[in-house]
Amino acid sequence: MADGKDSTKSRLGPRMWLMPSILVSVVMAVLAAMYLGGMVSSPDDIDDFPIAIVNADTGATTATGQHVNVGEQIVDNLRKNTTGGKFDLHTLSLADAKSEMGKAKTYGAIVLPRDLSRKLATLSTAVTSNGSVERPVVTVYTNQLASTSSASIVTSFANQALARANQEVGKELVTTVTSAETAGATQGRSLSQTARLVLSDPMNTQITPFQNVPDGTGNGMSAMYYALLLVMAGFTGSLIASNLVDASLGFIPTEMGPLYRLEGNSGRSRLATLAMKWALMTGTAVVVATVYVGVAHWASMPLEHPWTLWMLSVLAITAVAVVVQSILALLGGLGMVVNLFLFIVLSVPSSGGTTPLEASPSFLRFLASFEPMHQIYLGTRSVLYFGATWDTGLGRAVIACLTAVVLGVLVGFFGTRSYDRKGMVRHATPEEA
Incomplete structure (x- = not known):
């Protein structure tokens, strides 16, 4: 009897209390x-x-016969003032820029219009002759469907960069007109204070979305939440x-309650x-994939490719489940903690669903290279927002899920088979009984 009490007392000792406390902490x-480290990027x-x-x-050609291209000057100015590799400014045609935004490969575009130089030259003449003034408009496209917070980053960068460019161009225009005035080329008309103000701020900036965020997408968050649902299902x-x-086995x-x-x-x-x-x-x-698509339809989510979404959902849930079950089979109770880290703790912050990975801490970018939710998010985003094409993220999601299924099956098969061959069966030992 004393041995039983000693055994019970040993089980209720420091080890029982210490291990759960340390693990949970x-x-x-x-x-x-x-979560906090990723949020406060x-x-x-x-x-x-x-x-x-x-x-x-x-x-445009100036009054002196000189050909100028203000657009090239602005591009050089943008590149010169963007250092440290923070922004990847790549020069494209308008068609290529729209194609990249349509594939979620770029988060925005700064478009300098065809008549930029001509309108600036006309502006210089108009302010000294009291004619009508028309500032050229530089358009900044944002791509919120690529990532919800990308629009604010693009807008902030464009406002700051174009403000500097506007200042530089304005200085040149004021200097040019002042020099012409000094040389008598303006036929005695002096540059008024109002005209000077106009020339010092010669370009307007227009921020506009590349494509409007459709109703029923949660302001562009539906892809992230749908991906989370798929991971949680698995x-x-x-x-x-x-x-x-x-x-059952x-x-x-x-x-169930008091029943054991x-x-x-x-x-x-x-x-x-x-x-x-x-x-x-x-x-x-x-079954769950069918329920998800049905609920999405009931919630009035735009579903242009419901069958593709359903097939991706089946594949993603299966891939997560295969890996989770294999880890549980090999590690037992510890497998639950490993799965929690792999699919929730590390996976959700590195998904890229709320903050672009290019604007996230480096450790999140590293995790996103293999964490499951990022791959699944790219697939759901492709299906829900970008036409479900292979090169908009759907291909990467499918390949990642198939790879996970194959690896999960192989590891689970050979691991459990090894346990079985070594006689590590799942029943109580004589001592435990």
Whole structure:
């Protein structure tokens, strides 16, 4: 009897209290670091943020016969004042820029119009002759569907960069007109204060979305939330299914309120049990994917490619479930913690669904290269916003999911088979009994 009391006392010792406390504290600390660290990203985190520059300016000929192209000067000014590799300014035609924005490959475009130089030259003449003044308009396109917060980053950069360019161009115009006035080329008309103000701020900037965010997309957040639902279906669904299957096979007890029941041990091998769970979650993926698409339709989400979304959903849920079940089969209780880190703690902040990865801390960009939710988010974003084409993220999502299924099956098969061959069966040992 004393031995029983000693055994119970040892189980209730420091080890029982210390281990859960340490484990929970570590998980929550990493969770806080990932979520808060990713949320409070600063301008210093921006790296290679893609913005297209379209210089459509055809130039103009001045009164002295000199050909000028203000657009080229502005592009040079933008590049000169953008240092440190924070922004990837690539010069494209307007058609190519729109194509890249339509594939979510760039977050915005600064478009210098064809008549930029001509209108600036006309402006110089108009302000000294009291004629009608028409400032050229530089258009800045934002691409909010590529990432919800990208529009604010593009707008902030464009406003600052174009303000500097506007100042430089304005100085040149004031200097040119003043020099002409001194030389008598303006036929005695002096440059008024109003005219000087107009010339010092010669260009207008117009911010406009490349494409309007459709109603029913949560202001461009629906792709991120849909991807989260797919990951949660595979992750949470696998935990539920695993416990129910193990309980039915007699490996763990079933508890419902005060009721406690332990079925007789089925004696099934680890590999056979894992195969059952894989089959169950594959079938469940079909049902859940159907439910998701149905709920999305009920919620009035725009669904131009419902069958593609359904197939991607089935594949994504299955891929997550296969990996989760394999990790649980190989690591047991520890596998739940590993899965929590892999699919939730590290995966959600690195998804790129709220903040572009190019504006996120470097460790999130690293995680996004292999974390599942980023790959799934690219696929759902492609299907929901960008025509479900292979090169807008759908291809990467499909390849990543298929790779996860293959690796999960191989690791799970050979791992559990090894356990079975070594006699590591799932039943109580004589000592435990």
